[in-house]
Amino acid sequence: MVFSSTLFLFYFLPGFLLLYYAVPTRFQNAVALLASLGFYAWGGLNFLALFLTSVVLNFVLIRFMDATPERWKQRIFLILSIVLNVGMLFYFKYANFFLENASAVRSYFGGPALTWEKVVLPIGISFFTFEKLTYTIDVYRGVNKPLKSFWDFLLYIMLFPKMIAGPIVRFHEIAGQLTDRRAFDTVDQKLAGAFRFIIGLAKKVLIANVLGEQADLVFATPPEQLSTGLAWLGALAYTFQIYFDFSGYSDMAIGIGRMIGFQFPENFNNPYVSRSITEFWQRWHITLGRWMRDYLYIPLGGNRVAPSRLYVNLWTVFILSGFWHGAAWNFIAWGAYHGLFLILDRLFLLRVYQRLGALSIVPTFLITVVGWVLFRAETLSGGLAYIGTMLGRGAAVPVPYFNFEFWSMLALAAVAAFAAALPRVERWEMSLLAPGQLSLGRAVGLGLGGAVLLVLSLSYVVGSSFNPFIYFRF
Known part of the structure; x- marks a missing residue:
């Protein structure tokens, strides 16, 4: 269910x-x-x-x-x-x-x-x-x-x-x-929880499902039959799908928890505005990252060891993280891929990114997109072939027609994912979703906005048969 x-x-x-x-x-x-x-x-x-x-x-x-x-x-x-x-x-x-x-x-x-x-x-x-x-x-x-x-x-x-x-x-x-749970059993918490649930539902069904349906079609096509442009389009669609799918689920879980008095930890914090892979893992699947740090990385020695041992520890933790996600070589490769860039961050990339400033979001995002191909592929060989197509080995075929719904949701996903690069927007998002005492105006605003999103989301759920949850298989 x-x-x-x-x-x-x-x-x-x-x-x-x-x-x-x-x-x-x-x-x-x-x-x-x-x-x-x-x-x-x-x-x-x-x-x-x-x-x-x-x-x-x-x-x-x-x-x-x-x-x-x-x-x-x-x-x-x-x-x-x-x-x-x-x-x-x-x-x-x-x-x-x-x-x-x-x-x-x-x-x-x-x-x-x-x-x-x-x-x-x-x-x-x-x-x-x-x-x-x-x-x-x-x-x-x-x-x-x-x-x-x-x-x-x-x-x-x-x-x-x-x-x-x-x-x-x-x-x-x-x-x-x-x-x-009496400290959290308030009307304000229940209303904030309901709004958080609706936000998550909208992210899941209005954005992730629309993008995921087309991403599945692209990834189901043999890589040698894809053009380079179409391969990148499929990878981008999946990149946004997995974020809005998984963060939407987390929002719904946190929202239900608040409605019954539980305060679950946050799991996402605008990961695609990260300026390095190190920062990405501070913003993506936060509870997994903290678990790996406290129960695996620190017991292995953490940062208190020689640099060579530290790099081995980092790579070990992220290979295990990939293996935790799935029992297949492509997941192990995905974990090793991220572990490699975490090591490169410590060696020199963080200094390069510091000079680039906000522009470092671009290479970090591209590294992340390529990594998601390994994660999405059915096999490691299939993932490597797909990446080869992205790097210019694509077939000379035209990009097929995608409907207006797909393009509009792709644009909305990009805006929603990158808007938090502006500090004022990120602070507004945090204040919008944070629990706390609500003023009458804010309560009315959340209620009206939530009602509109709920109606749109329920309409989609009733009218569509495409409704997977990516992380259910992990």
């Missing part, structure tokens, strides 16, 4: 909110938990029992860890929890990848190909795993005491707004809100 589906928009979300607001405060967690279990069961009923079992085992292990005074025993429980969670992720997400590659190597040397039952990927397993790990590690580090109630822990893991595609909410960020 995706947030932009008719089932969610017309039935699930209104029904959930009506029931959530109707019951006494002490029952609201139960309503949120039941809704979250139903939300997941709708798309992953076969895996619900497995996930519940893993949550129970994690809860028991961490309770034992907290009750044990000896540090070495705590470390044993920590390792058991990490092995359990990483083992599940490895099996479901990466078993097919390693078996396919082992079979290919075996066939290359003349042996028979391997045969096995394909492992089905449960939805949301990457985000589930990261949040279970952060709970375990935060408790071990003493950042937070473990939750006393199993049901509160289950709610933290399975809370449906963030369940499938984030943001990645670390335990210490909402530990207090799981038991007491």
Whole structure:
């Protein structure tokens, strides 16, 4: 069930909110938990029992860890929890990848190909795993005491707004809100949350879907049959599609969270105005970047090591980040590609960009666009062939006709993505979406603007059958 589906928009979300607001405060967690279990069961009923079992085992292990005074025993429980969670992720997400590659190597040397039952990927397993790990590690580090109630822990893991595609909410960020949300349970927060949800829905269905439909057609064409111009057009369409798709989903998740008293962390901050790849990763999928920094990069030594070791750490983290996104060589290449430019930033590119000033947005954006081709391609060879077409190996074919809707949404996407390069615009965006006490005029403005966008978005949802969510497959 995706947030932009008719089932969610017309039935699930209104029904959930009506029931959530109707019951006494002490029952609201139960309503949120039941809704979250139903939300997941709708798309992953076969895996619900497995996930519940893993949550129970994690809860028991961490309770034992907290009750044990000896540090070495705590470390044993920590390792058991990490092995359990990483083992599940490895099996479901990466078993097919390693078996396919082992079979290919075996066939290359003349042996028979391997045969096995394909492992089905449960939805949301990457985000589930990261949040279970952060709970375990935060408790071990003493950042937070473990939750006393199993049901509160289950709610933290399975809370449906963030369940499938984030943001990645670390335990210490909402530990207090799981038991007491009265500080955020205000009319202003609910209105701001509803507006944030509508903004995300509009970004998703009015911009991302329109661009994505045409991007899919371009990427489905063999690269040797594309002109260089058409290849760039498809890459640009996908570049804006993935941003407005994923940031729109994050906006919707944050908005629903606010409507029920949760304050989820921000996940995007105008990444395409970045002046380096280093800055891009401070603005893109922020919760993933922070997770990788705090739970992987810093434990590897962070910035406190020799330059050569630092570069190895950076590359390791981003190769793993690419592999986290997908069990395929093109994702690994995408991670290595970004890791390379992060290293080049530290070696010399940041000094070059500093001299360019605001113009450094252009090369950073072009680097990002080329990287997205690796991310979007079905295979690494296909991605490299597509990039070759972009670099001038295209066929001498005319660019096909695209309708006015596509061109207008492409222009709107570009304006919306780059307008924040002006500091005044970025400050206005932040104030518009930030929670807080609303004046009467601002409340009326948000209400009217939100109503118009909601009507347009719902009209599109009802009238269109093209409605994917890119990050659902991760």
